[in-house]
Amino acid sequence: MNSDKNTPRLLGAAFLFVMVASILSGLLLKSVVGSGSISDILVNISDNLTLMRISNVVGLVTSMGIVVLAVLLYIVLHKQNKIIALVALGWWLAEAISLAVSKIGLFALIPLSLEFVEAGAPAASYFQTLGDFLYSGVYQQGDNIHMLFYCLGGILWFYLFYRSRYIPRVISVLGLAIESLALIGMVLLLFAVSVNMFFFYPIIALELTIGLWLMVKGIRDGSEIKTENQT
Amino acid sequence: MNTNKKTARIVGILFITATVAGILSVVFLRPILDAPDYLIKVSANENQVIIGGLFELIMAVACAGIAIWLYPVLKKHNHALALGSVSFRIIEAALYFVAVTGLLSLLTLSQEFVKVGAPVASNFQALGTSLLAVRDWAGQLGMIAFILGALMYYYIFYQSKLIPRWLSGWGLIGVPFWLAVSLLIMFGSLTASSVLATFLYLPIAVNEMVLAVWLIVKGFNPSAIASGSAKTDINEIK
Numbered sequence: 001m002n003s004d005k006n007t008p009r010l011l012g013a014a015f016l017f018v019m020v021a022s023i024l025s026g027l028l029l030k031s032v033v034g035s036g037s038i039s040d041i042l043v044n045i046s047d048n049l050t051l052m053r054i055s056n057v058v059g060l061v062t063s064m065g066i067v068v069l070a071v072l073l074y075i076v077l078h079k080q081n082k083i084i085a086l087v088a089l090g091w092w093l094a095e096a097i098s099l100a101v102s103k104i105g106l107f108a109l110i111p112l113s114l115e116f117v118e119a120g121a122p123a124a125s126y127f128q129t130l131g132d133f134l135y136s137g138v139y140q141q142g143d144n145i146h147m148l149f150y151c152l153g154g155i156l157w158f159y160l161f162y163r164s165r166y167i168p169r170v171i172s173v174l175g176l177a178i179e180s181l182a183l184i185g186m187v188l189l190l191f192a193v194s195v196n197m198f199f200f201y202p203i204i205a206l207e208l209t210i211g212l213w214l215m216v217k218g219i220r221d222g223s224e225i226k227t228e229n230q231t
Numbered sequence: 232m233n234t235n236k237k238t239a240r241i242v243g244i245l246f247i248t249a250t251v252a253g254i255l256s257v258v259f260l261r262p263i264l265d266a267p268d269y270l271i272k273v274s275a276n277e278n279q280v281i282i283g284g285l286f287e288l289i290m291a292v293a294c295a296g297i298a299i300w301l302y303p304v305l306k307k308h309n310h311a312l313a314l315g316s317v318s319f320r321i322i323e324a325a326l327y328f329v330a331v332t333g334l335l336s337l338l339t340l341s342q343e344f345v346k347v348g349a350p351v352a353s354n355f356q357a358l359g360t361s362l363l364a365v366r367d368w369a370g371q372l373g374m375i376a377f378i379l380g381a382l383m384y385y386y387i388f389y390q391s392k393l394i395p396r397w398l399s400g401w402g403l404i405g406v407p408f409w410l411a412v413s414l415l416i417m418f419g420s421l422t423a424s425s426v427l428a429t430f431l432y433l434p435i436a437v438n439e440m441v442l443a444v445w446l447i448v449k450g451f452n453p454s455a456i457a458s459g460s461a462k463t464d465i466n467e468i469k
Contacts, residue, residue, distance in 0.1 A: 007311070049419070050418070053417055053418050053419070056417070057414070057417055057418075060372060060375060064319075064375065064376070064379060067315070067318050067319060067322065067379075068315065070318070071311055071314045071315045071318055072311065074314060075310060075311045075314070089314075089318070093318055093321065093322060096322055097322055097325045097326070100322070100326060100372050100376075101326075101329060101369075103368075103372070104329065104365055104368045104369050104372065105365075107364065107368040107371075107417075108361050108364035108365045108368060110364070111360050111361070111364050112357065112360065112361050112364070115357055115360060125354075126354030126357055126358075127357060129354075130354070130357055130358060130361055134361060138365075
């Protein structure tokens with residue numbers, strides 16, 4: 001399987017698939033919840049149940065796609081350094097779990113929104129507190145933590161790409177820089193510091209670049225691969 | 232005892248443990264959680280709820296254990312899919328742990344609810360609904376992870392002939408039924424306790440038990456084990 005030439009191309013396709021699914025899930029969710037108060041969010045969810053469920057399922061597909069991506073990265077890169085590759089795999093499995101847990105928060109908003117509307121959408125009630133807990137707490141914090149694990153794993157994967165020379169080193173160095181910048185942004189977010197989205201936007205360009213590169217060019221044959229045995 | 236025979240027996244026992252623990256958790260929890268006054272019932276049946284939760288934890292550990300024990304055998308035939316099945320079944324176990332956390336949080340809530348005199352139409356009901364939803368969805372997402380992990384090892388079993396193809400083929404056909412149930416539940420068209428869901432769960436539930444007995448009694452096909460080892464040796468020489 002390691003020598004299978006299709007694996008790197010599959011890896012490229014997985015990068016693109018996860019990126020598209022993640023953006024699609026986010027856009028669908030935004031179109032359902034809007035940008036109003038938690039009461040508005042609850043009413044919007046109860047009005048758009050099917051769209052909300054589709055967004056959650058696409059989010060779940062993203063979570064499962066991350067696992068496939070992490071396994072393929074491990075298969076391609078573990079010969080560079082098995083321990084680093086295993087740690088990176090662990091971070092991305094933690095990322096997939098955090099993302100799934102954040103989606104549980106969104107799924108749990110569905111029955112709550114229905115009860116809220118059935119009760120006549122009362123202002124300043126416990127529904128808002130509970131809705132806020134599920135949306136701002138479970139969903140948004142779960143999403144932030146998933147990004148933290150993503151950055152930690154991403155730095156290790158791009159380090160292994162740098163070592164392997166499987167892809168041009170300029171992409172690996174850019175990957176290391178972009179993942180590190182996003183990691184700083186995530187840590188600041190966890191400390192409730194307002195962070196500009198430009199900390200995170202480069203990730204889209206990075207995943208698009210590496211996904212297309214791997215799909216079109218694959219990995220370099222005969223490159224100066226440093227395996228664990230040689231080092 | 233030969234290592235592969237021992238592995239097959241342990242995996243067989245883990246399959247039975249996961250199924251029995253799963254069934255017992257349903258037996259202990261469903262009559263309480265499905266009742267309209269579940270908050271009062273959860274509080275009144277604390278031990279039963281805790282035992283049900285413990286069975287769910289045993290099931291979670293056994294589910295992850297199946298793929299972990301299978302990994303050394305399966306990776307010789309397909310490293311990527313073997314690692315994928317371990318990853319998905321570990322995620323499945325993690326999500327079952329989240330479900331148990333939801334259950335135990337519900338127990339705390341129900342005790343508070345009874346302490347304040349079980350008020351009708353209070354915030355306790357909405358909180359209870361949300362905790363039940365968290366628990367149910369964590370279980371459902373765990374099922375999706377199970378489906379993906381199981382598809383991977385049934386595929387390797389089928390390709391490698393480690394077990395008879397009728398048995399692995401049965402698994403490959405049965406797993407998509409679970410996927411159908413999970414998707415229908417996610418879109419609100421079916422409930423997990425419905426007759427149709429139980430009917431669709433049956434092919435894999437029976438298959439797992441037949442597979443467990445097969446692994447305990449017969450083990451893996453020795454010629455498939457030998458071909459897997461030969462493949463690994465060739466890869467190492469390369």
